[in-house]
Amino acid sequence: DSGVxxxxxxxxxxxxxxxxxxxxxxxxxxxxxxxxxxxxxxLQFLIQYYNGxxxxxxxxxxxxxxxxxxxxxSELNLSSLELGDSALYFCASxxxxxxxxxxxxxxxxTRLTVL
Amino acid sequence: xxQVKQSPQSLIVQKGxxxxxxxxxxxxxxxxFPWYQQFPGKGxxxxxxxxxxxSEKKEGRFTISFNKSAKQFxxxxxxxxxxxxxxxxxxxxxxxxxxxxxxxxQGTELSVKP
Numbered sequence: 067d068s069g070v071x072x073x074x075x076x077x078x079x080x081x082x083x084x085x086x087x088x089x090x091x092x093x094x095x096x097x098x099x100x101x102x103x104x105x106x107x108x109l110q111f112l113i114q115y116y117n118g119x120x121x122x123x124x125x126x127x128x129x130x131x132x133x134x135x136x137x138x139x140s141e142l143n144l145s146s147l148e149l150g151d152s153a154l155y156f157c158a159s160x161x162x163x164x165x166x167x168x169x170x171x172x173x174x175x176t177r178l179t180v181l
Numbered sequence: 182x183x184q185v186k187q188s189p190q191s192l193i194v195q196k197g198x199x200x201x202x203x204x205x206x207x208x209x210x211x212x213x214f215p216w217y218q219q220f221p222g223k224g225x226x227x228x229x230x231x232x233x234x235x236s237e238k239k240e241g242r243f244t245i246s247f248n249k250s251a252k253q254f255x256x257x258x259x260x261x262x263x264x265x266x267x268x269x270x271x272x273x274x275x276x277x278x279x280x281x282x283x284x285x286x287q288g289t290e291l292s293v294k295p
Contacts, residue, residue: 068224099282109225109270109285122279156224160281167213167232168281172224 069093070159070173078179084145087176091138091159097121098140099160099170100132104153115140147180154178183208185273187286194293200258202289204271207252211273215283216245216256219268228269229256261293 069092079085091098100112102125111124115134126132129147134140144151154175160168186205194200204214215230231238231245231254238245244257258265268290272283 068226070224097281101283108287109283111282111284114279114282122282124282158283169215169227169230170281170283171227172217174224 068171068173070157070171072157072173072176074176075174076177078181079147080181081147081149083147084143085147085178087142087155089140089157089173092171095159095161096138097160098134099158100142101156101158102153103156149180152178152180183284185271185284185286187271187289189289190287191290192292194261194291196261196263196293196295198261200261200265200291201255202269202271203253203255204286205253206273208275209252210275212276213274214245214247214254215272217270217272219270225270263293263295266291266293
């Protein structure tokens with residue numbers, strides 16, 4: 067158990083809908099990262115937050131957004147969902163940001179299925 | 182230049198054998214190279230990591246070999262066990278204000294036969 071929690075575990079929804087994925091980092095970790103895992107694209111970085119501030123963006127679609135709250139939990143919002151958005155979404159947390167030497171611990175993921 | 186290329190895509194090893202997975206990168210700004218292990222239905226778990234100022238790091242049966250000049254690094258699993266059967270990902274990241282995000286290789290599916 068990494069100490070990172072994600073809810074829900076599974077999410078099934080229809081095209082055009084909007085969903086929210088939630089992540090609670092390990093106790094004491096200030097940085098949260100979101101990754102998408104799909105069969106064709108592998109593990110791709112989406113977005114990073116540090117202590118409530120957005121730090122870096124990766125291959126994140128404009129239909130997707132995220133935020134990190136004062137209690138450090140983070141939410142990833144996916145809207146106007148398309149079939150291709152079906153994937154595993156992982157949250158990871160680390161103690162620091164800006165340094166490469168910080169270990170990232172991954173949550174169990176949310177499996178999103180768009181029908 | 183942000184890519185990390187991983188090979189092989191899949192690997193079958195006999196119990197007790199050595200599993201070797203290779204990764205190559207182009208971006209010389211990368212300065213942290215972790216390996217993750219992922220079982221079906223689970224999140225990636227950090228296995229072992231290395232910095233470029235070290236050529237080798239060993240933790241138990243797992244060893245990372247790092248060749249800075251060739252821009253390659255590899256994971257060696259000694260005395261491979263059926264319980265090691267999983268997907269392994271190499272990754273790399275850069276320092277700096279926006280650093281820390283991991284760039285992953287495509288993964289290697291390891292199967293250790295009893």
